[in-house]
Amino acid sequence: MNQREVNIAVLGAGGRSQCIVANLLRDSNNKVKILSVFDPDKEVMAAAQERWQSEAKACDTYQEAIDVPGVEWVIVASPNAFHKEHILAAFAAGKHVFSEKPLATSIEDCEAIYEAHQKTNLKFATGFVLRYAPLYRKAKELLTSGKLGKLLSIDANENIAPDHGGYIMRNWRRYTKLAGPHILEKCCHDLDLLNWFCESVPTKIASFGGRDFFIPENEYMNEKYGEKTFATWHDPHAEKSPFTSEKDLMDNQVAIMQYRNGIRVMFQATMSNAIPERRMYFSCTEGTMVLDLYPSTLKYRCLGDEGVVFIDFGGDGHGGGDSYIMKELYETMIDEKAQPKCSGNEGLESAVVALCIDKAAQTTSLVDLEPIWKSLNR
Ligand SMILES: NC(=O)c1ccc[n+]([C@@H]2O[C@H](COP(=O)([O-])OP(=O)(O)OC[C@H]3O[C@@H](n4cnc5c(N)ncnc54)[C@H](O)[C@@H]3O)[C@@H](O)[C@H]2O)c1
Structure with a gap:
């Protein structure tokens, strides 16, 4: 070329x-x-x-x-x-x-x-x-091959480490006016993957969430576990403490989604975990698949198989995606x-899902996405 x-x-x-x-x-x-x-x-x-x-x-x-x-x-x-x-x-x-x-x-x-x-x-x-990470590309290939049967349901999460959560709650991301809600700013990747894997978009969403960890009452954690537990990520403009910083983000949220094609998805996003995890569990009619981003592993087993197929992709924090994008x-x-x-389509659809999850949690109501998709000609 x-x-x-x-x-x-x-x-x-x-x-x-x-x-x-x-x-x-x-x-x-x-x-x-x-x-x-x-x-x-x-x-x-x-x-x-x-x-x-x-x-x-x-x-x-x-x-x-x-x-x-x-x-x-x-x-x-x-x-x-x-x-x-x-x-x-x-x-x-x-x-x-x-x-x-x-x-x-x-x-x-x-x-x-x-x-x-x-x-x-x-x-x-x-x-x-x-989308560029070999782990997720392989998952997409397995799903579309039909090997696992029909996809019924996904249980997914993004549960980040305390220093990562602390970074978010200390820098510009802590304000929705600059970043959007955490479920958009951080989890739009995962929501885009879910749309891609489901080959559809959600029709209804319920969600609950709040800020219950990075709050002033928990400032004692800085002393108990050391400030570095929550503030190793460098940012010259960051606030000192993620507990007392001014902010308007939720730090824990769960959502359930019904996709148009009947697939059901649950998603959990939390911000301070001793065992961080970014995992997706796929329940399919003829097989099960589990993706774990941090160790970059994929395992699956089809009904009737003797054992579980396990693939270790290695790679960086983005599952090797940064080597390709x-x-x-x-x-x-x-x-x-x-x-x-x-492109813009994937960006728009993932943002709609994230912002509707946020709306569902803010209003504690079931959000019907169809009027939005209709207005967007989808
Ligand atoms: N794809 C990914 O995995 C990934 C990872 C991290 C960040 N991001 C995205 O990258 C973008 C930047 O994030 P970051 O982690 O580099 O943040 P950062 O805080 O490290 O850098 C942001 C920079 O933007 C500058 N800035 C502020 N206002 C600006 C303006 N009006 N015009 C131009 N620059 C301005 C700041 O001075 C700062 O240098 C965000 O949209 C974030 O969501 C994507």
Whole structure:
């Protein structure tokens, strides 16, 4: 394949941006050139440039970065509430976009992004990195092969460690106005996978949730277990304590969902666990499959099988997905015919599910998603 150079602008140069852009440079054999970067934090911008060994133009506004002559693709890795503005500005300037997840923080904003993209011939990739992980690809292959029979029900969770939960409750993610609810900001990956595995969308959702752990009454835990238990993840702007920080996120939530095609799913999201787990249990008519992301393992057994098939994929915290997502993005950049695995549609549908789970918990009522899907022509 023609390994041509591709010029990019980068909006947001924090942790995720530094990682994915470094991977993009690596996976394109440095054929990708960063022409411009914008982050309101100049120190972060300088640190990113150093990590990328880049002499890109450090811009004062996102528009200036987008408008640097020669920019073909815009990488959006800003906090979630800014995605819409950044993506729409990039499309308006005729640029292809890779945006980190979630698409945006409201259904209206996600729809606006999706609609804007539909009106262009531009490419639009979204950062659902788990779709690229060999573990989940194998699960999808097994489900579609029919080997396990028909999928009846999934029990899934994302139960993160105390330092991860503490990080969320100390940085910008603790405000829904910047991040959206936790079930959107963090679990949109899992909800996207569930939609993908079910090959459908939920029709009804019930959920309960609240904030019962990261509350001022539990500040004593910092002393009991050591502040580092809840604050190992670095962020120069983070609050000191995740217990006393101002915030409006739920830290534990359960949801049950009925999909249009009859599949039933339950999902648990919690934020401080001595045994963290990100697992999916698939009950199918002729087999059972269990995926465990942290150890990157998959096991399954079909009715009548002697034993359980166990596959260990190894890989990083994203099940190895980070080894593939930027490689495929570069291929999408240079191959006119290649289309990204996940785009605005997946971003929109996963956001609708997340925001309806949040609504169900906020209102303690059963949410009927059909009017929303209808308004979105789905
Ligand atoms: N796909 C994944 O697995 C994954 C993992 C982590 C983060 N993310 C996503 O990446 C995005 C960034 O998260 P992060 O972990 O890098 O956060 P971060 O806090 O490390 O970095 C965010 C950066 O955005 C900058 N910023 C603030 N306001 C901005 C604005 N208006 N315009 C541009 N930049 C602005 C901040 O100065 C900061 O440097 C989020 O959307 C997050 O959900 C995705």
